[in-house]
Amino acid sequence: MKYTGVQFDGFSLIEAQRNGLPVAVLAIGESASTMAFERVGTYPLADGKQRTAFSQGTVYVRHGAKSEPATTEDLRRIIERRIQAVRKPRMDGWSKEGGHRPGRFGSLCSTTDRSSVTEPGCHAYSDHEQPVGS
Helix, strand or coil, X not given: CCCCCCCCCCEEEEXXXXXXXXXXXXXXXXXXXXXXXXXXXXEEXXXXXXXXXXXXXXXXXXXXXEEEECCHHHHHHHHHHHHHHHHHHHHHCCCCCCCCCCCXXXXXXXXXXXXXXXXXXXXXXXXXXXXXXX
């Protein structure tokens, strides 16, 4: 939280083996939100100088075994994955016939007022009712 302003606890320490020897693996899960560094992260060198580990505004992603600053394509994929994650639960509830979710009112036109469904080809649904409008 010190550097990103976001509390993240999606990680665990796992015991594993590598070349027959026990090792500790830090498994980091996916974050629900993209985290950019809000502050510069530095550490001291042996000669007393500071080295920058990450800069303010940087978003890091995994590229194989490395964590590297996100590219434009990485950011596009992050945004697309988030859109799909939000869209999927909403679309999963829509039935194939009629395009509505039980218990909800929806319209397939620009109006949300059932009494004013007058556009040609406009259909509104509520619960298990039949379409209204033409």
